[in-house]
Amino acid sequence: MASADVVLQIEGLTKIYRSLFTPAGVRAVDNLNLTVRQGETYSIVGPNGSGKTTTLKILLGLIFPTAGSASIFGKSIADLSVRERIGFLPEDAYLYDCFSGEELLDFYAGLFGYSKARRRELVDELLTLVGMQANRKVPFRECSKGMRQRIALAQALVNDPELLILDEPTSGLDPAGRHQMTLLIQEMKKRGKTILLCSHFLAEVEEVCDRVGIMYRGRLVAEGTIEELAGEPEETVVTVTDLSPETAQRLSALPAVKEVAADVVRLDHVGEKDLWQALEIIHDGGGEIVEVSRPRPSLQDIFVKAIREEVE
Amino acid sequence: MNPVVTKVILTVGVALIVAAAVVTRRAWLPAIWHAIPSVWRIAKITVAEARRRRVLQAVIALVILIIVSMTFFSYLSPQEQARMLINGGLSAITVFGIMLAIFVAAFLIPNEVESRTVYAILAKPVRRFEFVLGKYLGALIVLAAVVAIMTVVLVGVLVVQDHLVEDLPDSVFNPNIAQVVFASAMSYCALAVLTALIVLISTVSSTTMTVISAFIIWVVGSMQSQIHDLAEKATGAAKLLLLVMYHLIPHLENFDFRFQASYFVPIPVPAAISAVISGILYTGVVLIVASVFFNDRQV
Numbered sequence: 001m002a003s004a005d006v007v008l009q010i011e012g013l014t015k016i017y018r019s020l021f022t023p024a025g026v027r028a029v030d031n032l033n034l035t036v037r038q039g040e041t042y043s044i045v046g047p048n049g050s051g052k053t054t055t056l057k058i059l060l061g062l063i064f065p066t067a068g069s070a071s072i073f074g075k076s077i078a079d080l081s082v083r084e085r086i087g088f089l090p091e092d093a094y095l096y097d098c099f100s101g102e103e104l105l106d107f108y109a110g111l112f113g114y115s116k117a118r119r120r121e122l123v124d125e126l127l128t129l130v131g132m133q134a135n136r137k138v139p140f141r142e143c144s145k146g147m148r149q150r151i152a153l154a155q156a157l158v159n160d161p162e163l164l165i166l167d168e169p170t171s172g173l174d175p176a177g178r179h180q181m182t183l184l185i186q187e188m189k190k191r192g193k194t195i196l197l198c199s200h201f202l203a204e205v206e207e208v209c210d211r212v213g214i215m216y217r218g219r220l221v222a223e224g225t226i227e228e229l230a231g232e233p234e235e236t237v238v239t240v241t242d243l244s245p246e247t248a249q250r251l252s253a254l255p256a257v258k259e260v261a262a263d264v265v266r267l268d269h270v271g272e273k274d275l276w277q278a279l280e281i282i283h284d285g286g287g288e289i290v291e292v293s294r295p296r297p298s299l300q301d302i303f304v305k306a307i308r309e310e311v312e
Numbered sequence: 313m314n315p316v317v318t319k320v321i322l323t324v325g326v327a328l329i330v331a332a333a334v335v336t337r338r339a340w341l342p343a344i345w346h347a348i349p350s351v352w353r354i355a356k357i358t359v360a361e362a363r364r365r366r367v368l369q370a371v372i373a374l375v376i377l378i379i380v381s382m383t384f385f386s387y388l389s390p391q392e393q394a395r396m397l398i399n400g401g402l403s404a405i406t407v408f409g410i411m412l413a414i415f416v417a418a419f420l421i422p423n424e425v426e427s428r429t430v431y432a433i434l435a436k437p438v439r440r441f442e443f444v445l446g447k448y449l450g451a452l453i454v455l456a457a458v459v460a461i462m463t464v465v466l467v468g469v470l471v472v473q474d475h476l477v478e479d480l481p482d483s484v485f486n487p488n489i490a491q492v493v494f495a496s497a498m499s500y501c502a503l504a505v506l507t508a509l510i511v512l513i514s515t516v517s518s519t520t521m522t523v524i525s526a527f528i529i530w531v532v533g534s535m536q537s538q539i540h541d542l543a544e545k546a547t548g549a550a551k552l553l554l555l556v557m558y559h560l561i562p563h564l565e566n567f568d569f570r571f572q573a574s575y576f577v578p579i580p581v582p583a584a585i586s587a588v589i590s591g592i593l594y595t596g597v598v599l600i601v602a603s604v605f606f607n608d609r610q611v
Contacts (some may be wrong), residue, residue: 057431060431062610063611082435085434086435088435090435095429096429099361107356112437159436254493277472300352
């Protein structure tokens with residue numbers, strides 16, 4: 001059911017690797033259904049071997065599905081014209097290591113048939129965008145991991161793609177490199193690009209993604225926005241100071257209160273009436289209310305929970 | 313096989329291929345037109361990559377050293393020396409050219425797959441056959457440059473030697489430069505055919521297996537007349553195997569004109585034309601098969 005704003009649609013995608021030793025095959029991707037809409041940043045997360053990279057490789061025509069189908073911009077992934085509109089950042093920046101960033105970008109831009117003048121312009125723009133102007137002539141093999149990753153991102157952008165497919169863009173980078181890469185992805189998002197991202201770094205995913213799909217053993221076990229996946233907050237946390245023992249005792253007597261510590265009161269997810277009652281007791285007892293929060297689980301928590309449920 | 317029958321088969325084959333190509337031109341012409349820029353870009357980067365590898369310079373330097381060192385055999389008569397220079401020089405060009413062809417071609421595709429550099433290329437609007445043809449064309453350009461440099465050095469040595477001995481009494485050095493260049497060009501044709509076959513093997517096997525297979529093909533391809541004789545005497549499975557080898561592996565000895573060049577014997581032009589045409593057809597078929605295999609390969 002393709003609608004106008006659907007950029008990527010995957011239906012029943014399955015990939016089984018068979019060998020002499022595993023005649024039944026290993027299901028790398030198992031009946032995957034997934035939709036990415038225009039302008040959306042969608043992240044596939046999952047442990048190693050969950051089928052993330054296999055899915056991306058199928059979308060790029062590097063390997064072929066055993067069953068199911070996928071379309072990009074409403075066209076089959078086998079259609080070459082689709083690749084005019086997508087950019088791909090491979091994991092670990094596998095590029096020719098004897099060439100400089102400038103030479104590499106010129107080569108990849110040439111594959112789109114750009115003229116020499118246009119290529120020169122483009123190479124300048126991209127090197128500036130990824131902050132590699134000063135190191136444009138450094139051979140790729142002599143670049144740091146962060147520099148390599150930035151050149152690899154630049155090559156994915158040579159055709160100003162509408163859909164960016166990023167495989168582990170922050171893998172192997174130090175915190176500063178990860179931050180820079182996250183900023184670049186956010187910049188791409190601001191420019192209206194649709195982004196499909198695979199990553200292990202859940203904090204970055206949480207920072208840039210609109211929706212997340214959690215894959216485990218080739219299957220999509222959970223999908224949605226972080227808020228949808230997190231569900232309703234399970235507790236209300238009141239941070240306090242100057243909590244007297246009497247006040248603590250009165251609070252403990254309330255049915256909604258789960259825990260009372262020196263500086264924090266935890267309540268089950270309660271209605272306004274229960275919360276106000278607890279706050280009044282704290283106030284009347286001379287305690288000072290610092291913060292009332294309803295923390296949602298992090299993506300890490302959601303991820304661990306989803307995988308645990310699958311394993312069980 | 314009777315030479316007349318061979319010629320008829322060859323002529324009819326060429327005519328059929330040309331006719332099929334003309335009839336189906338609407339199907340393949342746009343694809344070829346679209347492919348040219350990509351093939352050329354991939355060929356160029358293959359050449360640039362090869363230029364930066366030291367092994368290429370080392371092979372050229374070694375062959376130049378061999379050719380130049382052959383001028384030191386001053387005890388030979390001028391004509392014998394010319395013969396030895398031409399035969400030795402052409403042999404060095406052929407042997408080192410073939411070894412270079414094997415090592416360049418065997419690494420062309422497997423290296424791209426193993427180092428995963430192919431991902432970023434095939435994620436662009438590049439058809440797989442364009443990638444195969446680009447890599448092949450790149451290898452051809454590299455080999456052409458290497459053979460050209462080595463031939464220029466050989467010709468240069470012959471010309472200098474000719475000038476050095478011309479004042480000696482009764483000296484006949486007199487090399488036929490055109491024949492030397494022709495023999496070298498034919499060696500290059502053999503390299504082109506062998507490279508295509510190595511590219512085909514490399515689309516379905518690892519680098520190591522490709523290198524081993526390429527050496528076997530080189531040896532078998534250079535002694536096809538012996539293979540034919542053996543096949544006539546053999547029986548059963550051995551005969552079948554030898555016949556398969558005889559018919560499938562290119563007859564590299566058909567491109568060998570070292571004897572004519574070094575013994576100043578006229579080049580048999582029809583044989584050379586026949587070798588070139590059959591080489592082009594064989595290469596074309598092999599590259600089509602290589603493209604089909606690579607098209608189905610999971611990378």
